[in-house]
Amino acid sequence: MDEMINVFQPSLGERELAAVAEVFAGNWIGRGRRTAEFEASFARHLGVGRDHVTSLNSCTEAAFLAVQLAGFGPGDEVVLPTVSFVGAANAIAACGARPVFCDVDPHTLNPTVADIEAVLTSRTKGVLILHYGGYPGDVARISALCARRRILLIEDAAIGVASRVDGRACGTFGDMGVWSFDHGKIVVTVDGGMLYVRDPELAARAPKLAFLGLEQRSGYDQAMRSRTRWWDFEVSSFSRRSVTNDVLAAVGSVQLSRLPEFIGRRRVIAGRYDRGLSGVDGLRCPPPLPPGHESSYYMYWIQVSPGIRDELARDLYERGIYTTFRYPLLHRVAAYGSAAALPNAEYAAARTLLLPMHQGLTDADADRVVTTVRECLGERLRAPAGWREAEV
Structure with missing residues (x-):
């Protein structure tokens, strides 16, 4: 048999290795300057403000965080296409809300406005769509529908890192969007994700929720700011630790440039x-x-x-x-x-x-x-x- 041709495969090389070596040489491998640079570059790629994106350790964690920021809970229904990633449905179910599955176009495998409208009820609080295969689908009309019905829209743009409609990046049509950088995606950080949040107040909460409910800064940064008792902290929410680090961000910055x-x-x-x-x-x-x-x-x-x-x-x-x-x-x-x-x-x-x-x-x-x-x-x-x- 000839050598196997893979379905998905990353493209990593000397530039990515050099970026990792530079991080190692600097002796700071946690979340720091390079993570911030990666976030800023991705925000420019999307055409949104820097403060509206937060990098995370996976796209699934970004989906969980988006659902948390949305405030979905018991009694709420969130519509999503049945042709979707299990992490999206898990994020909805884990918060106590009910995933409501809608049909898709049989050939694009993306949901249409009619597919979503068919399952909306008075209990629908959100819609979470996927851009199947990286094809944008009916996102503009779905966004308009959600705005009209006052329903929050989350876009799973995990596989739509370069997808656009009339120049606008998929993932930014809704109230929130999430992307994946795992080993099988187009832009790879080995494992990682990104969250976009349109609302400035919710966007400001995202980095804290991603880091145990704490202000997202190192003890060293605290020392430079306060000069005293930099080990003290306050907890604003009971949250997980979902952040990424400078090693992965350095790889991501090179990948994004490619x-x-x-x-x-x-x-x-x-x-x-x-x-x-x-x-x-x-x-x-x-x-x-x-x-x-x-x-x-x-x-x-x-x-x-x-x-x-x-x-x-x-x-x-x-x-x-x-x-x-x-x-x-x-x-x-x-x-x-x-x-x-x-x-x-x-x-x-x-x-x-x-x-x-x-x-x-x-x-x-x-x-x-x-x-x-x-x-x-x-x-x-x-x-x-x-x-x-x-x-x-």
């Missing part, structure tokens, strides 16, 4: 897939982006008959191409207690397969993926238990 390069390469790969797979019998490519929409191209997905999707994934794996499906439907998870019927999501979950998509792919890798998909699909079509194109 983001245009990463997105450019991903766009090329997506175009190569589009040209190689469009028009193939029994296969559907992602829908084209609407005017004004910019994608992060985090995922590239195809849709095939549910009768052979799993077999196709196995065929590809055996020929050195790793594929997957994200995300398993949350309304099927017993722990959330949902009995929702969401036919479009069920349709998509049975047919969708993610192909390798990362900036480390060469043209030869992408061509190999295209050729192998076409070959494996053709073999399955010719099998006795074949299927019809109309099923896609």
Whole structure:
């Protein structure tokens, strides 16, 4: 078998190593100057004020913190698409609120305004949407709907670090947004996340909630300010410790500077897939982006008959191409207690397969993926238990 082509893969090199070495040489590896610089750079990338972002140790922790800042609790309902990351639903359920799952468009796998409106009730206090695959989706209209209904909107932009609509960054349409920098994302800090909060007062609370309810400064900083009893502290809330550090932030700053390069390469790969797979019998490519929409191209997905999707994934794996499906439907998870019927999501979950998509792919890798998909699909079509194109 040829060397395996991964679905997701980071791009780390000498610049990132040099940044880490510089942190080590400075002998301060906790949260400090480099973390602040990373936050400031990310705020500029989003086009928001520096004081509105807080870096954290994961995107899931950012989601938990967003839910805490929102004040969701028992008796509240928070709507989210069933095609979403488990951490989002966990954040809602952990605060005592009820996750209410909505359907999605069967081909973009993003929720529409109609999908969300269908499950709103008088108890709905929030909406938490995902930008599937880095495609912005209906975020502008969903934001307008939430504003009209006085419902708080949180955007899970974990995989939408460069996604925009008419120049506006996804993650900033809502009241809050969260991003991921874990080992499989586009901008990588090994593990990490970022939280954006629009409201200035809530934004000022975020760093304290991320650090045990304390003022977020070191004992050394306290000494420089007060010159006396710098070990004293006050607790403003009973909170967790969710902060990141200068080692990871140094890596993140280098990665963020490389983001245009990463997105450019991903766009090329997506175009190569589009040209190689469009028009193939029994296969559907992602829908084209609407005017004004910019994608992060985090995922590239195809849709095939549910009768052979799993077999196709196995065929590809055996020929050195790793594929997957994200995300398993949350309304099927017993722990959330949902009995929702969401036919479009069920349709998509049975047919969708993610192909390798990362900036480390060469043209030869992408061509190999295209050729192998076409070959494996053709073999399955010719099998006795074949299927019809109309099923896609």
